[in-house]
Amino acid sequence: MTESFAVGSDVRVREVLHGAEWASWDERVVGDDGVVLATVKVDGTPMAFPAHPVPHPWGHLDAWTSTTVLKLRRSHDWYSVWKFFDADGAFLHWYVNFETPVHRTADGVEVNDLQLDIVIAPDGDWRWKDVEHLAPSMSAARITADELLATLDAAAEVADLLERDDRWWSVWDGWSPAGDAEWEDGCP
Numbered sequence: 001m002t003e004s005f006a007v008g009s010d011v012r013v014r015e016v017l018h019g020a021e022w023a024s025w026d027e028r029v030v031g032d033d034g035v036v037l038a039t040v041k042v043d044g045t046p047m048a049f050p051a052h053p054v055p056h057p058w059g060h061l062d063a064w065t066s067t068t069v070l071k072l073r074r075s076h077d078w079y080s081v082w083k084f085f086d087a088d089g090a091f092l093h094w095y096v097n098f099e100t101p102v103h104r105t106a107d108g109v110e111v112n113d114l115q116l117d118i119v120i121a122p123d124g125d126w127r128w129k130d131v132e133h134l135a136p137s138m139s140a141a142r143i144t145a146d147e148l149l150a151t152l153d154a155a156a157e158v159a160d161l162l163e164r165d166d167r168w169w170s171v172w173d174g175w176s177p178a179g180d181a182e183w184e185d186g187c188p
Helices: 131-139 147-163 170-172
Strands: 012-017 019-031 036-041 066-072 079-085 091-099 108-111 115-120 124-131
Touching: 012 036, 079 131, 091 108, 091 147, 115 131, 115 170, 131 147
Parallel strands: 012 108
Antiparallel strands: 012 019, 019 036, 036 066, 066 079, 079 091, 091 115, 115 124
């Protein structure tokens, strides 16, 4: 098991594309049992975009805006699960972000977003997002054929979990930014 990050500490999240940092920002740890790393990216979080041959789609931003996001990253998964809140802390929706498996570093994590997403409404209805970006991303060498296949396998796995209402992340249903103090001991 990988050493856990302390609850309340900040970790650096780096998106790495083609072996080079593409974007980075800090997130606060709200839970880490060595398998599931739970972090929060708050409204106003500064973001950095180092020089890279491929422009980052968020490269025009200086900071994350309008929402606060709880992110749950589980070792070896080709996706993370995000819980979105509006500026007032009201729950908006769950979101599955397909990405390379999280790689822990001494001060944070490295991932690469793989374009495909699922949006899960508060009532449990869900829909695919950004399917149309997969083929162009592969054509532009933004994602590899192996990454696409892994993403599609993970997408089938997540769709099955949602159809069976077997969300491993449901233990975080009660978490909110306003009630974060209740979670000081880490994962539920």
